[in-house]
Each structure stands twice: as C-alpha cells, then as structure tokens.
Amino acid sequence: MTVIALGLNHTTAPLDVRGRFAFPGDQLVPTLRAFSGRLQRAAEVAIVSTCNRTELYVGSAGGDARGLAGQALGWLAEAGGMAANDLQPHFYVHEDAGAARHTFRLASGLSSMVIGETQILGQMKLAVREAGTAGTLGTTLHQLFQRSFAVAKEVRTGTEIGMHTISLAAAIVRLAGNLFEDFGELKVLFLGAGEMAAPVLAHLAARAPRQLTIANRSLERGEALAAHFGAEAIGLADAMTRLAEFDVVVSCTASPLPVIGLGAVERAIKARRRRPMLMVDLAVPRDIEAEVAALTDVYLYTIDDLAQIVQAGGDRRLAAVGQAETIIESGVQDFVRWLGTRETVPLIQALQTQAESWRASELQRARRMLAKGDDIDAVLETLSRGLTQKMLHGPMAGLQHSDGPERVALTDTLSRLFLQCPMRAPR
Structure with a gap:
C-alpha cells in the first residue's frame, strides 16, 4: 500500500x-x-x-x-x-x-x-x-x-x-495599534461568517472596539454570529454603502470573486476625508481587489502579509x-x-483459506471413517497425521528443492517458525 x-x-x-x-x-x-x-x-x-x-x-x-x-x-x-x-x-x-x-x-x-x-x-x-x-x-x-x-x-x-502563539486576530490588533491611538474608539467591520470568523471576532470583541459590525451574505447567519459578540449584523450590500464608517475592515468570505472593489474603497476614503483605513484580507481567493493597496490612505494586508508578525514566539x-x-x-x-x-494482508488471507481447506478436508474424511464404525482413536490419529502432513508438505518440499543461500534463508525461517531450539543449515 x-x-x-x-x-x-x-x-x-x-x-x-x-x-x-x-x-x-x-x-x-x-x-x-x-x-x-x-x-x-x-x-x-x-x-x-x-x-x-x-x-x-x-x-x-x-x-x-x-x-x-x-x-x-x-x-x-x-x-x-x-x-x-x-x-x-x-x-x-x-x-x-x-x-x-x-x-x-x-x-x-x-x-x-x-x-x-x-x-x-x-x-x-x-x-x-x-x-x-x-x-x-x-x-x-x-x-x-x-x-x-x-x-x-x-x-x-x-x-x-x-x-x-500569536494569532491572526492578535496581529490585526497589533497593526491597528500601529495606525490608531485607541482601539476602543475604532469602528470595526468584519465580512463573512465562516469557520474562521468566530476566533477572530472573539479576539477583536475582547478589545472592546467602539462598534463591531458583521456583514454576511446570509443575514440570518450573520445575526446568529453577532449575537455571541454583542455586534451589529448587516448584509453585504449594506456594508458596501456604509464602508466609509469603518476604521478597520477585516474580510474573510468564501466568495470566488472580490467583494470589495477599488471604486468602493476610493469613495469610502473620499467620504472619510482622507482619514486612514486598515483593511485586512484573510480570504483565499482575495476578497479585496489588490489595486486597493495603492491607495494613499489605505493600509491593506493579506493573509500572507501577516506571516512575519505571527511567527514571533x-x-x-x-x-x-x-x-x-x-x-x-x-x-x-x-x-x-x-x-x-x-x-501481508493478502498472504494472511490466503494462508487462512488454505488452512481452512485442509481442516475441512480432514474433518470430512474423519466423519466418513466414523460413519463406517472405525475406532475413534484410529480416526483421531488419522486426522492429526493428515493435518500435520498437509502443513509440513510445503516447507519440506521447499527444503528439498533449494540449495545454497536460498536453503540457508529457508532453514532459518522454518526454525524460527516451527522449532523452540532453532537449527541452522550448514553454510
């Protein structure tokens, strides 16, 4: 295998x-x-x-x-x-x-x-x-x-x-600390409600931002997640119209295409009057268009950009x-x-099948002898001799038809398998 x-x-x-x-x-x-x-x-x-x-x-x-x-x-x-x-x-x-x-x-x-x-x-x-x-x-x-x-x-x-361990969420908080003076005054938007959302949101919520909002395609699922963290839940479309409100945007959806485009961010930055915005894209494929990184007042980090931060330990x-x-x-x-x-499974199965065949054959012969009225001791003797001969026939034939290194190896193997005091063939 x-x-x-x-x-x-x-x-x-x-x-x-x-x-x-x-x-x-x-x-x-x-x-x-x-x-x-x-x-x-x-x-x-x-x-x-x-x-x-x-x-x-x-x-x-x-x-x-x-x-x-x-x-x-x-x-x-x-x-x-x-x-x-x-x-x-x-x-x-x-x-x-x-x-x-x-x-x-x-x-x-x-x-x-x-x-x-x-x-x-x-x-x-x-x-x-x-x-x-x-x-x-x-x-x-x-x-x-x-x-x-x-x-x-x-x-x-x-x-x-x-x-x-320094988690991705802790790295996000560290980045926000480098950009803003007080995390408690920040408005944070998280896009997505998948498996990765809960641990990141737990860390962000523990830092008590001024506002924590969760946007998801399924509003019902977003609301269920928001309830655990005292957050607001909105739809993805609403998030795009309200993007300018948020200082920190973390995105981790399962969308195959970007959900935040360059134009939406340009409009948000203009509405924010050039106040900086931290954007973190944890999604693969990307949730945020790569061109956003070129905007002067936007600090965009992908999941790969966080690698050096999270490797500290x-x-x-x-x-x-x-x-x-x-x-x-x-x-x-x-x-x-x-x-x-x-x-070895096929070999073990084959050995078991062969042994069962021998057992069934000798048992059938013993029953025929008993049916004819043969002595029980004689039947048992015949049964035991028949099984022994069948079991030893292959090893004995192998020894007789082998020589040199092959006989030495076979002798060693048979001694280990059948004898309490192993014998070794002449070399």
Whole structure:
C-alpha cells in the first residue's frame, strides 16, 4: 500500500496561485469524486482545502507513487485553470513515512502560518467527513488521519506548543495599534461568517472596539454570529454603502470573486476625508481587489502579509516544537509499521483459506471413517497425521528443492517458525 500527500501551501505558493485551487467545503464531495475518477488504481482520496493550503491525499494498492503524483498534478492544474508546468514549482509530494510526517505535523499545528493553532484540526476533520460521504475514504487514509488526530492531541497535552502563539486576530490588533491611538474608539467591520470568523471576532470583541459590525451574505447567519459578540449584523450590500464608517475592515468570505472593489474603497476614503483605513484580507481567493493597496490612505494586508508578525514566539516555543517533533516521529514509525502489515494482508488471507481447506478436508474424511464404525482413536490419529502432513508438505518440499543461500534463508525461517531450539543449515 502506498500513501501520498501532495499539494501547495503558503510556503510554496503565493496568495494569487493558492486562490485558484481553493475548494469550498460544500463542493468537496463532487470534487473528491471527480478527482478519484481521474486516478488509476487509486483506492482512496481526501482533500484538505484551507486559505493556506490545498492538499490531496491518496492511498493506492498499486504502489506507483510517481505515477499517481503526476496524475494528481495534472488534475489539480486543470481544476485551477493553470498549466501543469506552471504549477509544478509550487507543488510538493510526500510518500509513506514522509506523508505521515507531513500529516502529523499539519494536525499538530507545526506547518501552519500560526505555529500551534488549532483551527486546522477542524478543517482536517471536515476533509475526513466529506471523503466518507463521497465514498473515497478507505482504511488506510482513515488510519492516517485518525493517527494524526491522536498525535496532535498528545502534542497539545504534552508540550507547550499552543501557549506561545500569536494569532491572526492578535496581529490585526497589533497593526491597528500601529495606525490608531485607541482601539476602543475604532469602528470595526468584519465580512463573512465562516469557520474562521468566530476566533477572530472573539479576539477583536475582547478589545472592546467602539462598534463591531458583521456583514454576511446570509443575514440570518450573520445575526446568529453577532449575537455571541454583542455586534451589529448587516448584509453585504449594506456594508458596501456604509464602508466609509469603518476604521478597520477585516474580510474573510468564501466568495470566488472580490467583494470589495477599488471604486468602493476610493469613495469610502473620499467620504472619510482622507482619514486612514486598515483593511485586512484573510480570504483565499482575495476578497479585496489588490489595486486597493495603492491607495494613499489605505493600509491593506493579506493573509500572507501577516506571516512575519505571527511567527514571533521566542525560545520556549522553539523548545516546544522540538518536543512535538519527537512525538510526531514516534507516531510516524508506528504508522509505517502498520502500513507494512497491510502488505501481508493478502498472504494472511490466503494462508487462512488454505488452512481452512485442509481442516475441512480432514474433518470430512474423519466423519466418513466414523460413519463406517472405525475406532475413534484410529480416526483421531488419522486426522492429526493428515493435518500435520498437509502443513509440513510445503516447507519440506521447499527444503528439498533449494540449495545454497536460498536453503540457508529457508532453514532459518522454518526454525524460527516451527522449532523452540532453532537449527541452522550448514553454510
């Protein structure tokens, strides 16, 4: 069995490239089926798609990792409307132990933009659920992800990896502090009500801005989220007409196209009489048109621009990372051993089938002997001798027809399997 993890993330691909390959959660099931249909000999597939990464996971009994990786690259490039040769420099592939190590590090928060963050776990669990719904999740990928969740739990309970994390929300507050004197006097607009919204809003609300407003395409969902934070809820269309009111605008919708255009921001800045505006675009693809960054009084940051801020952490976090890597490596070795046992499953099944055939044959003969009135002890003797002869026939024949190194290896194997005091063949 071969397992591969492949894709692109915030360290290998710029924001505009990643934006081409973002798969919305409600589209994962048909996407998984389309992906699975394009692969040859692939038994299992899963997709993890977030603002920072799009990763494909494949389990195959074929063992041709290079061929599968090539097929996956071609499919992903086509899905994103990009030439495979152009995507290749941003693409990485991990196989077997490497795939397990990559997945365990991801689940543990070591591969995230924010070291130690926990949001990725929810996104990975979503990937597992959707693969299960699509019928593309088999035993091997199920084991890979379940073991990654167990390793992540051990990392979080056994190290301080999450205690020294600077979140994206904290970075936003820091940027606002650099631009404005008093956060408590600011009016903040948040666009979107997805999975990423709640943790960011919680941090912003804790800083008690003068006004916190949530804009969402579904007003009902926006109102439900706003109720948790004492915020106002409005529709996206209303947000565009009221843009000039807000000092800080944070956007994280699932829209495939920008929801805030250059013209809307130009009008807002004019209405604000050149008072500065902080805009943070956490979405992939972009929510705010890139040209907005050129406006004099607008300070636009993308999710990639926050990378250097959130990477601060100090020596204690570095020590925690080292401890986490040790836990992860132990988990990788356990998974590799388990994966190796999967190779022997067909052999074990064949041995069990053969042994059952021998047992049924000898039992049938014993019953015939008993029906004829043969002595029970004689029947048992015949039964035991028949089973013994059938069991030893193959090993004995192998010894008789082998020589040299082959006989030495076979002798060692049979001694370990059948004898309490192993014998060694003459060399």
